[in-house]
Amino acid sequence: MELRRRIVDSFNGKWMLISLIILFILPLVIGTGLYLKSIPLLEHHSLRQLVFSTNWAPSRSSFGFWSFISGSLYVTLISFLLSLPFCLFAAIYLTQFSSRFLLRIMHPVIDILSGLPSVIYGVWGILIVVPFIGDYLAPALGTTSTGYSVLAGGSVLAVMCIPYSLNMLIEIFRTVPCGLREASLSLGATSWEAVKHVVIRGNYPGIIAAFGLGIAKAFGETIAVMMVVGNVVSNSFNPLDPAYPLPALIANNYGEMLSIPLYDSALMFAALVLFIIIVIINLIFRFLIHKTRKK
Amino acid sequence: MKYRKRFEELFFKIISALMTYALIAVLVFIIGVIFYKGISALSWDILLKTPKGGYYYGGEGGVLNAIIGSLYIASGATFIAMIIGMPAALYLNVYLMRYKRTQNTIRFLLDTLWGIPSIVYGAFGFAMMLFLGMNASLLAGIITVSLLVLPIMVRTFDEILSTIPKGLMEASLALGSTRCETAYKIMLKQGFQGFITAVLLCFGRAIGDAASVLFTAGYSDQIPVNLDEPAATLPLAIFFQLSSPIPEVRERAFASALILTTIILVISLSARLFSMRFSQTNIR
CATH class of the missing domain: 1.10.3720.10 (MetI-like)
Structure with a gap:
């Protein structure tokens, strides 16, 4: 097979695979990114308290969702x-x-x-x-x-x-x-x-x-x-x-x-x-x- | 017994017909209200001028900054989604042709990705922006929106690609072309109608989405020139101006709503037109 054709082919094929992989990493990245950002909160409050408490006063650092x-x-x-x-x-x-x-x-x-x-x-x-x-x-x-x-x-x-x-x-x-x-x-x-x-x-x-x-x-x-x-x-x-x-x-x-x-x-x-x-x-x-x- | 049966039949038929026509009525009603409110407020000034003296306080000018900003963000995001989404959809249909199970799993995951609300993408974009040390800017908006429309691009294109007869691809492979060439020269051409539909759908979704650009693109009264400047967008222009206490500014929000609705209608109708146009030359 001609060299140029082969290079174009392998490049295109790789890019297709990479783009599919990007798509799959996306939700994982979103999940972990948001999780990393919410770690400081989770260190101070328990998950149960966060979800089931109705006490919402950010300035006094109480977060009930x-x-x-x-x-x-x-x-x-x-x-x-x-x-x-x-x-x-x-x-x-x-x-x-x-x-x-x-x-x-x-x-x-x-x-x-x-x-x-x-x-x-x-x-x-x-x-x-x-x-x-x-x-x-x-x-x-x-x-x-x-x-x-x-x-x-x-x-x-x-x-x-x-x-x-x-x-x-x-x-x-x-x-x-x-x-x-x-x-x-x-x-x-x-x-x-x-x-x-x-x-x-x-x-x-x-x-x-x-x-x-x-x-x-x-x-x-x-x-x-x-x-x-x-x-x-x-x-x-x-x-x-x-x-x-x-x-x-x-x-x-x-x-x-x-x-x-x-x-x-x-x-x-x-x-x-x-x-x-x-x-x-x-x-x-x-x-x-x-x-x-x-x- | 017979009467009851006949009554039930008639009752449900009428109910279901009513519900269907109600949907048409609701659409006409919504668009009618938007046009009725918007037409009286629309003027050349609103279309062709940027706000002077703050968009919120009822200065002169229009919403040109938001129109241009929206077009920038939507086309940028659609372009990125095209670069990543189109090859991914082709790969799914050419390379993974023999692995039905993998194909279905991937489709299933992509559908799930489609369901994630835009506010989550917005929050994620904001977190990423802080992480990279960027400010609210055109670039950040484009990237966030492109993540949002990516699954839509892939799934819509894929939906058309999957209907292409397998024999066509097998013929191409048998003639000695590689899988990659088959993908770009046969599948893309044959599924071009789906590709155009996907692009237009993405564009419409990107231009109308507010929650994802709220954090990431910021808002400014100028037309953005560089990628690192904040950009105004039409949905946000509507949203902010509508919450203003000044009636003139609210009128401007209605005019912007009319502009946005018109853009969406044009996109939606041209998607239909294109998909008819381009499927005529297909091999069947």
């Missing part, structure tokens, strides 16, 4: 409950009942919805969702609220996560063999019953995984939530009260974190917690999806 973690969980739960019917029914309609034409329209719709930046959702939330909750919903329920609330954060998040889960659900429902559905129809089932018994029941793991990944995405979402959720620790279960989710905590305090001892370490620890939770959720549910795809 529980109110932020629970705030995140609450917003995520609301968004999950709101997005569940949309995702499930839209996916069923698009894969089972709809015309090809509608499907052709929906593809760009889903693409654009998932491509819109989170700031835009935040702006929309401030313009529409927050005033709606503050001016109409809260008075109608007999309470007062500024509108900047868990419910506002949850609804904005729900809209953001719908395309994500919906895409996966559509992909999963498409893999249901046609014959199975036809067999069910020929035995006298109505088309909804066929969907209920064949499409939904046969795909439990896939459906759970799609929603799980949606939850993971919602849990880590920062800017959009931060703009509408109020960013005040309230520790109440009223969805019309504000909350302070974990990502918002990191994003709001980066400016002052170098002026207070251990503060930067605490925020890096918060990022590490977020990273670990989301990677674990992702690993579990991605595994479920890969399993269903193989079948």
Whole structure:
């Protein structure tokens, strides 16, 4: 083989391998980097105290993340409950009942919805969702609220996560063999019953995984939530009260974190917690999806 | 019994149709609101001038610094992601063709990587910046965002590459080309449509992401000239200006939101157009 060709070939081949390896080192580097940064905090406080204490006073060096973690969980739960019917029914309609034409329209719709930046959702939330909750919903329920609330954060998040889960659900429902559905129809089932018994029941793991990944995405979402959720620790279960989710905590305090001892370490620890939770959720549910795809 | 059945059928059909149309309505609603609010605030000044006298205090000028900064960061990050991501995806599909198991494991890990939120990348970028002794700058922003879009690039490109028939690659190998040449001359050409889609998707994601540049790129009223200067970005411009108490500044935030939305829409539509265009010449 000509020398030049051989050199080009081996160089290119090596670079391909190196780039793949870089990709694999990336999560390890992120994990260890954040861990190294949060070591100073972990030396002073026990892990249990950090995660489960609600006592947050950086200037007196007490760091309890529980109110932020629970705030995140609450917003995520609301968004999950709101997005569940949309995702499930839209996916069923698009894969089972709809015309090809509608499907052709929906593809760009889903693409654009998932491509819109989170700031835009935040702006929309401030313009529409927050005033709606503050001016109409809260008075109608007999309470007062500024509108900047868990419910506002949850609804904005729900809209953001719908395309994500919906895409996966559509992909999963498409893999249901046609014959199975036809067999069910020929035995006298109505088309909804066929969907209920064949499409939904046969795909439990896939459906759970799609929603799980949606939850993971919602849990880590920062800017959009931060703009509408109020960013005040309230520790109440009223969805019309504000909350302070974990990502918002990191994003709001980066400016002052170098002026207070251990503060930067605490925020890096918060990022590490977020990273670990989301990677674990992702690993579990991605595994479920890969399993269903193989079948 | 029969009535119940028929009712259930009708009920769920209507519900699921409603939910589907509601999604279209929500999209139209969001874009409509952004355009309605933005159009009245948009002017040539906002598009073509940098802020004078502080973006926050309602001085004259526009958001040109943020537009340029965003374009710099998004194209830089996409470029880096392209250099690393494209060969990685090709390697995955050419060299590892015979190892189905390894391929699937790698895809599985990449999907997981895709799920990591941008704030974590931002915090990591910040930690790395302190470690290397850098300041908040264009370069730090580009690197952080490129890490964020890298998995997206690989997975999107890979998705198209994996649909290319194996026979094509085998034919190329049988004619005496090396695996590497097969990768770049056959697979890249055949999957070019996927490559363009991946690049545009990365660009859209990079230009719209706020949490990762919040720590790393900083914010400034000037257009960045060097890599070590801080750069403003559109999402952050929207975010900061919207929290201002002055109505004029908030109006400017709406105009910026309109600009960003338009950029995203153009990218999204051109991705569709390109992917149709480039798949016409493919060997089938």
